[in-house]
Amino acid sequence: MDIIRSVTEMRKRVVSAQAAGQTISFVPTMGFLHQGHLSLLEEGRRRGDLLVLSIFINPTQFGPGEDLDDYPRDLEQDSQLAQQAGVDIIFVPEAKAMYPPGYATYVDVEGISETLCGTSRPGHFRGVCTIVSKLFNIIQPQVAIFGNKDFQQLAVIKRMTLDMNLPVEILGLPIFREADGLAMSSRNVYLSPDQRRQALVLSQSLATAKELVAAGELDCATIIVQLKKYIDQQPDVRIDYVQICHQLTLEDQNRVDADSVLLLAVFIGKTRLIDNSFLVIKND
Ligand code: AMP
Numbered sequence: 001m002d003i004i005r006s007v008t009e010m011r012k013r014v015v016s017a018q019a020a021g022q023t024i025s026f027v028p029t030m031g032f033l034h035q036g037h038l039s040l041l042e043e044g045r046r047r048g049d050l051l052v053l054s055i056f057i058n059p060t061q062f063g064p065g066e067d068l069d070d071y072p073r074d075l076e077q078d079s080q081l082a083q084q085a086g087v088d089i090i091f092v093p094e095a096k097a098m099y100p101p102g103y104a105t106y107v108d109v110e111g112i113s114e115t116l117c118g119t120s121r122p123g124h125f126r127g128v129c130t131i132v133s134k135l136f137n138i139i140q141p142q143v144a145i146f147g148n149k150d151f152q153q154l155a156v157i158k159r160m161t162l163d164m165n166l167p168v169e170i171l172g173l174p175i176f177r178e179a180d181g182l183a184m185s186s187r188n189v190y191l192s193p194d195q196r197r198q199a200l201v202l203s204q205s206l207a208t209a210k211e212l213v214a215a216g217e218l219d220c221a222t223i224i225v226q227l228k229k230y231i232d233q234q235p236d237v238r239i240d241y242v243q244i245c246h247q248l249t250l251e252d253q254n255r256v257d258a259d260s261v262l263l264l265a266v267f268i269g270k271t272r273l274i275d276n277s278f279l280v281i282k283n284d
Helices: 007-019 035-047 075-084 124-139 148-163 186-190 193-198 200-214 220-231
Strands: 002-004 024-029 050-055 089-091 143-147 169-173 237-246 260-268 271-278
Touching: 002 007, 007 024, 007 089, 007 124, 024 035, 024 124, 035 050, 035 075, 035 143, 035 169, 050 075, 050 124, 075 089, 089 124, 124 148, 143 148, 148 169, 148 260, 148 271, 186 271, 193 200, 200 220, 200 260, 200 271, 220 237, 220 260
Parallel strands: 002 089, 024 050, 024 143, 050 089, 143 169
Antiparallel strands: 237 260, 260 271
């Protein structure tokens, strides 16, 4: 396994892989790998001859006052995990290589990136789409693998890929959870033991909503009111959003149907966590 820091070097490796007729699979991350990331790498290993993992804490997707400087990092541990997962190349560019002086080009996906996380994190998806399209151009993968954990991110990237005719298949994989249901996230390390316990409101809210739907409650407003009441009982939890949306357009729905996704974002202390689930089809 090689660790490549330079864009030029990465491009050389891509060209020689292409000349050798190899397919490239790609998993973009911000590092501090956990089992959720490893599940994406496992699929990546199956799907390409050359498996590239990128680790880049992308400054343009963080807003002012967010956790860019504090975001957890551990390249040594990530390298070991990546090696075990069969990664061929870890691409770890520096911010100044990705955004050199004079950098002026951004990718903006309208509509679906303006709701949910787009409302509370203005500019976030512009940063995500910009870096993902840059990485696609550098790495030129046939397949890129993302997690359903960041449901809106995946929807936005699918939209961008379609709209820009990018020759890459976008794959979304199920959310990997801790044994007690908390969705794995690099940000979970920020939680104190008490906050960690309170964070279970996320997965428990998803379960409650599914139970309500299974019992015949299909009115979105009624479900949302019940969930908000439940989440608000946790002393350190502040709701960012609780919404039921159509899985493709991310528009709010009035009644639950087979396309409904429940999306949650909360602050626990200073830590912002997200989670989501389909409400009818159990394939989250
Ligand atoms: P991040 O490093 O948090 O930016 O995430 C990199 C990729 O891993 C994204 O496609 C995420 O959706 C995905 N991911 C993060 N957490 C999980 C999880 N718990 N299960 C599955 N995929 C995940």
